[in-house]
Amino acid sequence: MNVAWLxxxxxxxxxxxxxxxxxxxMMIHLAPGDAAQALLGPMSASGxxxxxxxxxxxxxPLPTQYLRWLERAAHGDLGRSIRQQLPVAELVKxxxxxxxxxxxxxxxxxxxxxxxxxxxxxxxxxxxxxRLVIVIASSGIAIPSFFLGLLLSYVFGTRLGWLPSSGMxxxxxxxxxxxxxxxxxxxxxxxxxxxxxxxxxxxxxxTLEITGADFVRTARSKGLTDTSVTLDHIAKNALIPIIxxxxxxxxxxxxxxxxxxxxxxxxxxxxxxxxxxxTRDLPVTQGCVLVVAAVYALVSxxxxxxxxxxxxxxxx
Amino acid sequence: MNGKLxxxxxxxxxRKLLQGTAATLGAVTVAGSTSGGRSAIAAPRRAxxxxxxxxxxxxxxxxxxxxxxxxxxxxxxxxxxPVSSMFDMLTNLxxxxxxxxxxxxxxxxxxxxxxxxxxxxxxxVKFHDGTDLNAxxxxxxxxxxxxxxSPDYHGPYAFPAFxxxxxxxxxxxxxxxxxxxxxxxxxxxxxxxxxxxxxIVSPTAAKAAGKDFQAAPVGAGPFRFVSWEKDVLTxxxxxxxxxxxxxxxxxxxxxxxxxxxxxxxxxxxGEVDFIxxxxxxxVPVIESNPDLQLIQGPSLHxxxxxxxxxxxxxxxxKVRQAMNHAIDRQSLITxxxxxxAIESNSWSWPDTWSFADDVTTYEYDPEKAKALLAEAGYAxxxxxxxxxxxxxxxxxxxxxxxxxxxxxxxxxxxxxxxxTLEWISYIAAVGTGLDDINGKQFGMxxxxxxxxxxxxxxxxxxxxxxxxxxxxxxxxxxANEEYNKLLADARVSGDQEERxxxxxQAQRIFADDAPxxxxxxxxxxxxxxxxxxxxxxxxxxNVLHLEGVTKA
Numbered sequence: 001m002n003v004a005w006l007x008x009x010x011x012x013x014x015x016x017x018x019x020x021x022x023x024x025x026m027m028i029h030l031a032p033g034d035a036a037q038a039l040l041g042p043m044s045a046s047g048x049x050x051x052x053x054x055x056x057x058x059x060x061p062l063p064t065q066y067l068r069w070l071e072r073a074a075h076g077d078l079g080r081s082i083r084q085q086l087p088v089a090e091l092v093k094x095x096x097x098x099x100x101x102x103x104x105x106x107x108x109x110x111x112x113x114x115x116x117x118x119x120x121x122x123x124x125x126x127x128x129x130x131r132l133v134i135v136i137a138s139s140g141i142a143i144p145s146f147f148l149g150l151l152l153s154y155v156f157g158t159r160l161g162w163l164p165s166s167g168m169x170x171x172x173x174x175x176x177x178x179x180x181x182x183x184x185x186x187x188x189x190x191x192x193x194x195x196x197x198x199x200x201x202x203x204x205x206x207t208l209e210i211t212g213a214d215f216v217r218t219a220r221s222k223g224l225t226d227t228s229v230t231l232d233h234i235a236k237n238a239l240i241p242i243i244x245x246x247x248x249x250x251x252x253x254x255x256x257x258x259x260x261x262x263x264x265x266x267x268x269x270x271x272x273x274x275x276x277x278x279t280r281d282l283p284v285t286q287g288c289v290l291v292v293a294a295v296y297a298l299v300s301x302x303x304x305x306x307x308x309x310x311x312x313x314x315x316x
Numbered sequence: 317m318n319g320k321l322x323x324x325x326x327x328x329x330x331r332k333l334l335q336g337t338a339a340t341l342g343a344v345t346v347a348g349s350t351s352g353g354r355s356a357i358a359a360p361r362r363a364x365x366x367x368x369x370x371x372x373x374x375x376x377x378x379x380x381x382x383x384x385x386x387x388x389x390x391x392x393x394x395x396x397x398p399v400s401s402m403f404d405m406l407t408n409l410x411x412x413x414x415x416x417x418x419x420x421x422x423x424x425x426x427x428x429x430x431x432x433x434x435x436x437x438x439x440x441v442k443f444h445d446g447t448d449l450n451a452x453x454x455x456x457x458x459x460x461x462x463x464x465x466s467p468d469y470h471g472p473y474a475f476p477a478f479x480x481x482x483x484x485x486x487x488x489x490x491x492x493x494x495x496x497x498x499x500x501x502x503x504x505x506x507x508x509x510x511x512x513x514x515x516i517v518s519p520t521a522a523k524a525a526g527k528d529f530q531a532a533p534v535g536a537g538p539f540r541f542v543s544w545e546k547d548v549l550t551x552x553x554x555x556x557x558x559x560x561x562x563x564x565x566x567x568x569x570x571x572x573x574x575x576x577x578x579x580x581x582x583x584x585x586g587e588v589d590f591i592x593x594x595x596x597x598x599v600p601v602i603e604s605n606p607d608l609q610l611i612q613g614p615s616l617h618x619x620x621x622x623x624x625x626x627x628x629x630x631x632x633x634k635v636r637q638a639m640n641h642a643i644d645r646q647s648l649i650t651x652x653x654x655x656x657a658i659e660s661n662s663w664s665w666p667d668t669w670s671f672a673d674d675v676t677t678y679e680y681d682p683e684k685a686k687a688l689l690a691e692a693g694y695a696x697x698x699x700x701x702x703x704x705x706x707x708x709x710x711x712x713x714x715x716x717x718x719x720x721x722x723x724x725x726x727x728x729x730x731x732x733x734x735x736t737l738e739w740i741s742y743i744a745a746v747g748t749g750l751d752d753i754n755g756k757q758f759g760m761x762x763x764x765x766x767x768x769x770x771x772x773x774x775x776x777x778x779x780x781x782x783x784x785x786x787x788x789x790x791x792x793x794x795a796n797e798e799y800n801k802l803l804a805d806a807r808v809s810g811d812q813e814e815r816x817x818x819x820x821q822a823q824r825i826f827a828d829d830a831p832x833x834x835x836x837x838x839x840x841x842x843x844x845x846x847x848x849x850x851x852x853x854x855x856x857x858n859v860l861h862l863e864g865v866t867k868a
Contacts, residue, residue: 032737033744036474039383039391041708041739042765043478045747045789046778052474083383084530086546095547150577158585166582171549171569172369262575265582267547275381275547275574280740 009304013297020293021073021286025066028282034058035082035280056082069286078290079283081276088287092269096291098168099261099268101180103253106188110195110253111246117196118203119235125208133200140197145256149190149263156186166265187264191256195249202245207238240311247303251296371867372566374848377579377588381547381572386530387515388461388473393710393766396512396858397592398570401552402444403515403535404559406435406454407506409854410861412613414668414770416507420449420516420536420559430501430810433509437492441559443518444540451488456519458486458496468519470527479511501808503815507771512858538563538863547572563863564850583608583843589867590844590851592860596712599654602843612656613853615840616665617710619657619764621721621833622791624750627759629698636830638688640678642728643721645835647680652716657836662823663780665837665855668770669812672820675827678834685728697729702760703746703753708739710838710857711764717835718762732760750791760833761791768856772819773807780826794831 036052037044053059060068072079078088121133157165163186164170169179210216211234219233258270265271269288276284369375380394390399408419421435441449459466461476462483471477482502487495498505508514521534533541538560539552550570556562571588573579576595582588584605594602602608623630623639630636645659661678664671689695704718705711715736722732735758737745750758765775781800782788799822806818826832840853847868852861 031741033740037744037747038740040474041392041743042763042789043391043475044743045782045787046478048474048478049747051472051477055472055474084546085527091546150581153578153581153585157587158581161585164587165585166573166578166587167548167571171375171571172373172567263578265548265571265573265578267545271547271574278738278740 006301006305009301013294013301016297017290017293020289021070022066024286024289025062025069025282028277028280028285029062031277031280033280035282038279038281039083069283073286073290078287081284082281083279088283091272091284092287092291095267095269095272095288098266099254099257099270101168102184102187102191102261102266102268103250103257105184106191107195107246107250107253109188110192110199110249113192114196114199115203115242117200119207119238121200122204122207122211123230130204133204137197137200137204140193140200143193144259145190145194146259146263148193149187149260152186152190153264168267187260187266190263191253191260194256195253198245198249199242202242203238206241207234210234210237213237240307243303243307243310247300250299250303254292254296369569371847372564373569374565374567374590374862374865374867375569375571375588377571377573377582377591379572379576379579379593380574382544382550382570384530385533385541385544387457387513387517387533387535388470388476389530390512391475393858394593397860398550398552399515399533400512400537400859401539401568401862402533402537402541403512403517404537405512405514406437406509406516408510408859409769409856411852411854414616414665414855416510416769420454424506426503426506426810428810430503430505430808431498433496433498433506434489435494435496437494438559439492441536442557443521443534443536444555445518445521445534447518447520447534449516449536450491451494452491453519454494454516455486455488456522457516458483458514460517460522461513468523475513479508479513480505501810503809503812504771504773504807507769507774510769510856512768539568558863560863564866565862568862583845586845589848590842592842593710593712594841594843596652596654596656596841598843599656599841607846609844609846609848610841611844611851611853612839612841613855614658614665615838615853615855615857616668616767616770617764617838617840617857618660618663618665618767619711619762619836619838620660620663621760621762621835622750623831623833624757624759624761624791625793625795625831626751627757629692629694629700630759632692633830634688634692635694636833637678638685638692638728639725639730639833640830641681641685641688642730643724643833643835644680648717648720649836652713652720653836653838656712656841657838660834660837661827662834663776663826663832664772664819664823665767665770670770670772670816670819672823675824677827678830682724682727689728689730694729697731700725700730700732700759701756702732702734703742703750703758704734704736704762705739705742706736708742710766711762712838712841714762746791747789749787749793751793762835763789763791764838766857768858770855773803773815776819776822777803777807780831792831794829796825796829799825799829 036049036056036058040048040052069079080087117133121130124130153165156163164183165186168183169175216229216233219229257268258274261268261271262274273285273288378394378398382398383392383395384390385399387403404419406419406421407416410417420438420441422438424433424435426433437451443449456468460468460470461473462480463469463485482498482500482505484497484499489495515535518534522529525532538555538558540555542551542553544550552568554563554566573582579591580598583591599610602610623636625631649655649657661675662672702718704714706715718734722734725732745753746761750761767774778788780790780794781803782790783795802818802822806815809815840857844851848865850865
């Protein structure tokens, strides 16, 4: 890994982001209806529609609207939301912070639990434990996150009353890390279930593959202890494909968070984006997409960097 | 239930699945709480305590985030409701009666020629910021929205112009008397004052804030604005100097929970105390759960289908009559809407001053429908493209209704093809008429309207009389000069009895011509935790009166 490589990767992020905003801009306009119609509802067929479009600046040609947005965005100004006239940059920043909390916790849970499950299953191949892991992993992939979310919120929120099933903090007298943690548990599990399953399966199969490899046999025949073989040889090598997988999972997590956020009223960027699309609040949608696309692109660069650091073969 | 979930196109949408899931979960709760012995009450109480919500705070689950706190800008019932707690209008509907009652205005006089309205204000009323509510404040509230020649004008605003099209100016006759002058005779202007857009705002606050008034709204309602965190929470606190006396509750917490099932789950868990607008599938669950109560009342809501009179079969009156005879409305109300609506035969509401109880009605009679179709030359039926929104404007289950209608119509040989669109796409698609939606002509579509007061003049011309470029939402392309003249005359008459006669006459013609497939008047349907008392629903679905609510 060298600096030139990193610089090249980072520069490539820019056209990716531009493309993302163009695509979103076009898609929002391909969908019928605009922000004025969203606001007016059944009154859209009246003269009020033209008046409101004028008021909201929706009458300009599309390229004009896009270039105006781009020019401002280049200066760090993402405009204001059409509905409440809130500055988009601040709004997106605030909501992204909330999504990041949920996302990072979920991903951490997914990695730790998934790796452990995968290793344990692989090292006890064919046992009941192994089969249990396979069953859990298959279920994790099969259950849609929003459904699991509703189920969790019903069982632990409604039925048992152990945990809150909505929001980030208590509505009154809330705040603090403890309060946040309580609110995090259910959405984080809902969001982590699928990546746990994927990571566990990947870890299991890649560990099994490595366990049978020649260099492991060599290590054992050298007389190394079981622990040393497992940690220094098997785990280290089995990790390589998993790093790549994690980059991918981070992206998938980012999209799944929209559904989970809606179910748990988590005030993140996912629910903000869903809401802005349903109300055709384009500046907000654009702001969200820009941030999500940037995160996705950066995560993929980061994944490559970590990969290169871990796998010496890539240094050549 | 799975069959029902699959809907008309066979696709299983996320929303539907969520709704189905929550209804199932809800049903499980009920079963569990009655048979399992372990009380379902204990758990929610624990959750509520964990949330730290006391008995002087009401948590309300909203179906959408508030679009604006400024009465001049705000739109949509889901915004009107919360904001109505902070602002009072000149007139209001306080209980289940549909007659206009005094609010900030104590009395009024409508000029016989309907070109002006003079109102006497309630003395001693204060805004939340201590400003006196007097004639100047009323004049300011309207001039800032509607009179481009006024120095206080901050417009243009789209909604005020739609709700008060004939407003010219207003004048403070004396400190407690205000006169509205109109550009033309218009009896509906007075009725329209019940719209939340006619709320009176503090001139001191609005002048200081200008366009930013929405960030710091100041009214004279029972609760005052404290804070707003987008997509999380709106907080309001009791206004001790409210003219009707301080509200019983100290705090209102408004929580946007867009997802239908999640909103219901939070009511079940006690995280919210009260929800408005709920999916009918939840009604039986609420009724059988001892922790919850269903609170509903009649409302000024009308829900209908347009029959496109440019669509070949619907050019024939007999076919339109057959359509009306073919639908089993009572079955739809019982099975789909769970009893939350009544049958409709007109655009006016039963038991209100303009309602004609002697119009032609179309009872469910598939045989008669078939005979009418045969007479019209459609003995073998016809194909009917039908466009339906996924939700919107108080239509609680438009797709389920459409599917049930499809089955009814199949029995008389009409082959209905349903196309469903998400609400905003739907509005954009039908907004310019049904004849050309992406190159396709549709024969039928659904619409509904929530009126604030029992004056059909506020919407009936818009939805049934427009022509040509000013089609409005007359999506049937109904054109009847006699009918249009009756409506126009009713709008400009200052005499309510005369207006009633004109509207009744128009309803008779309308029912005979059947340009609509008449459907329902929906109730105002809400649900609350059992410990919430004192919720009064008026027929105006745009306002919630929470000042007398208590929580045990």
